[in-house]
Amino acid sequence: MSRFWKPGTEKPVLVDDEEGGVLFYSSLSSSSGYGHASIEKQRQRLPVYKYRTSILYLVENHATTVIVGETGSGKTTQIPQYLKEAGWAEGGRMIACTQPRRLAVQSVASRVSEEMGVKLGEEVGYTIRFEDITNADVTRIKFLTDGVLLREMMDDPLLSKYSVIMVDEAHERSLSTDILLGLLKKIQRRRPELRLVISSATIEAKSMASFFNNSRKRQEEELGPSKEPAILSVEGRGFNVQTFYAEEPVPDYIRAAVSTVSSIHDEEPVGDILVFLTGQDDIEAAIQMLTEDTEVTRKPGLFVLPLYSGLPRADQDLVFSPTPRGKRKVIISTNIAETSLTLEGVVYVVDCGFSKQRFYNPMTDIENLVVAPISKASARQRAGRAGRVRPGKCYRLYTEEYFLNEMSAHGIPEMQRSNLVSCVIQLKALGIDNILGFDWPASPSPEALIRALEVLYSLGVIDDDAKLTSPAGFQVAEIPLDPMISKMILASSDYGCSEEVITIAAVLSIQSIWFSVRGSQKELDEAKLRFAAAEGDHVTFLNVNKGFIESGKSSNWCHKNHVNYQAMKKVQEIRQQLRRIAQRLGIALKSCEGDTRAVRKAITAGFFANACRLEAFSHNGLYKTIRSSQEVYIHPSSVLFRVNPKWVIFHSIVSTDRQYMRNVISIDPSWLTEAAPHFYQHQQLKSRAQ
DNA sequence: AGACATAGA
Known part of the structure; x- marks a missing residue:
């Protein structure tokens, strides 16, 4: 909850900002205090309050209600409370409200428990991975990630303990939201008494409603709620944002962003600037240009900060520190600032019109990150970030004609790119x-x-x-991981190396265990050599984990070895969860005591489809995948880079100028036929080995 | 000889 709270300052109050982001108010700003009466007044001032009766009427009479709620309408915090007040949580039933992000779940739950004057975890609770703050006997309103609700369906396919399920931020079309929506539609047929509330942005409301339209002719003769979804719009409370477009298409959006920042700083009154670029590289290039530009640096008061997910936490926290008087903060960010978090004090937004997006090619089974144009919906969302504290301005680095005629209305759902x-x-x-x-x-x-x-x-x-x-x-x-990793864990039981393989699975499910700072690449490479295993990256992870444990889980040790301490703590947490699940599934927890053959065989059992062979006369490390003869190379970050063993298995591929294999181990080809005889017939391997 | 948008269980 206090994720960005700075120790030593007064504890902030987190308030849901209705976009899945989280706004951070200092508790000083509402000196009225948090007595019950003032909270009640605050609740009544929210736009959604006017619609309280209508919402309850629609939920009573329609199986599905689609709520279109704009920023600051109060829908997320209020609707679950209205439902409870109307009796939907009586008789031991619960009201569920899902969010796509963990942080949103935590902050909304704590806000609602505060409004209701109850202790978090009792009448109001929440569940995210690793944290179940609910009490089955007393919790009536439960906030949870949509991924957790999907997991709950494994034990309770009809979600029978819930009387109403509110799916928030459905317009984001995340993978788990879409799966959930599909399943909820099925559950509705079996449970006519269940009510769904789908909250969505304007642009998606109609398609949501038609998806849930189960009405047939002669519906009047049926009993129960109308099968035809209701739609209700609630206005928001954002400030007006004036939009400016580039007059001509810009050839270089980084340069254009930098000069736009510079002229805002020259011509506009105080207020922070938020710049949307696509990735770490762009952001660092822009910052370099801004700080080298003497025109800009001569002017006092410009305070430039990067923001992206891979940035160390301490650096991320800087963007939440208050802007010093007379200064202007410039935050240069990836899409993380579009939905996942909210920055107070931003009055100007600069939008480059692009973001990195994942695409999946089923033919090659390769996922790619591509810089691609954003949708109109994203562009509006980005612009809206300027109107949170007062009227703002948004500068789009593309033409109005491009916005109107070229940009798609909304993005491709994650489901279709994964x-x-x-x-x-x-x-x-x-x-x-x-x-x-x-x-x-x-x-x-x-x-x-x-x-x-x-x-x-x-x-x-x-x-x-x-x-x-x-x-x-x-x-x-049952294992909450990619099936190939889960299979590897199952196989580790047969090879007597489950402790090691569970560690590997935990490391593979976080971004990186290395601490990388721009400019210290060489030191990181050297640090890696201390742990490098001839067998490959997965075994190297085991060496790092061993060192971490032997150091007494020391942050100092991590620092000295360029290992990310937060990441290693996360690894331990995931390990514990996986060990518990393994035990439940009857997988014996056993260490192979350094038998890396056993470990690699277990990995092969899950990842045999990712086997590659070094080309016979390759001088530059060219490999081909066995399955489809794709040309691939070992990634420079791998400990096997330039080692080039004859046979390898990779964990994933990144595509840049070439297809690079990330996280690679060497194998014996005979293990492939052992692991998947049906997949690799002897014949096939023999003919390729010649 | 060179790289990592964003979530989630």
Whole structure:
């Protein structure tokens, strides 16, 4: 909750800002105090309050209600309370409200418990991974991530303990939100008494409503609530934002962003500037230009800060520190500032019109990060970030003509740009047999679905009838990780190395265990050599983890070795969760005491499909994948870079100028046929080995 | 000889 609270200052109050972001108010700013009466008044001042009766009426009479709520309408914090006040949580039932992000879950839950004057974790609680702040006997309103609600369905497929489920931020179309929406539509048919509240931005409301339209003719004769969804709009409380467009298309958006910042600083009154660029590289280039530009640096009072997810926490926290009097803060950010967090004091937004987006190619089974134009919806969201404290201005580094005619209305749902193995196994675990015929809010391509089914079949997780195998399929579905990693953990049981493989699984599920600072790349490379294992990166992770444990989990040790202390703590947390799950699944927790063959065989059991062979006469480290003869190279960050063993298995691919394998181990090709005889026939390997 | 948008279980 106090994620960005700075020790030594008064504890801030977190307030949901209705965009899944979190706004940080100092408690000094509301000197009226938090007595019950003043909270009640604050509640009544929210735009959504006028619609209280209408909302309750619609929820009573419609199976699904779509709420279009703009920024600051108060829908997220108020609607669950209205529902409870109207009796929807009586008789032991619960009201659920989902969010796409953990931080939003925590902050909204704490706000609502405060408004209701109850202790968090009692009448109002929340659940996110690793944190269940609820009490089954007394919790009536429960906030949770949509991913957690999906997991809950494994034990309770009809979600029978909930009377109303509110899906917030549905317009974001995240993978888990879309899966959840598809499943909720199915549950509705079995549970006519269940009510859904879908909260969405304007642009998606109609398609949401038509997705949930289950009405048939002669509906009047049926009992129960109308199957036709209701739509209700609630106005927001943002300030007006004036938009400016580039007159001509800009050839270089980094340069254009820098000069726009410079002229805002020259010509506009005080107020912070938020610049949207695409990634770390862009941001660092822009900062360098801004600080080298003597025109700008001569002027006092410009305070430039980067913001992206990979930035160390201490540096991220800087953007929340108050702007000193007479200074102007310039925050240069990735998309993280579009939805995930909110910056107070921003009056000017500069939008480059692009973001990095993930795309998935089912033909090659490769996920790519591509710089691509944003949607109109994203552009509006970015602009809105300027109007939070007073009227603001948004400078778009593209033409109005481009905005109107070229930009798509909304982005492609994540479902249609992702590898679907995790998604498909979740549906299978819930008994959805006909994956291709599933009613999705946005259908993924049949090719991507078929590819996911193929991978699951080759892992032995589904059978010839595409049903989960027993026990392997059910076990893999139970582990909250990518199925290839889950399979690797299952196999570690047979090879007697589950402790090691669980460590590897934990490391692979976080971004990076290395602490990288621009300019100290060489030191990091040297630090890596201290842990480097000839077998490859996965074994190197084991060495790092061992060193960390032996140091007594010391942050000082991490610092000296260029290891990210926060990341290592996270690794330990995930390890503990995975160990508990493994024990529940009957996987013996056992260490192989340094037998790296055993570890690599277990990895092969999950990742055999990612096997590659060094080209016979390659002088530059060219490999080809066994499965599809794709040309790939070992990533320079790998400990096997330039070592180039003959046979390797990779964990993932990144595509830049070439396809690079990240996290690589060397293997013996005979392990492939041992792990997946059906996938690699002897014949095939032999002919390729020649 | 060179790189990592953003979430989530």
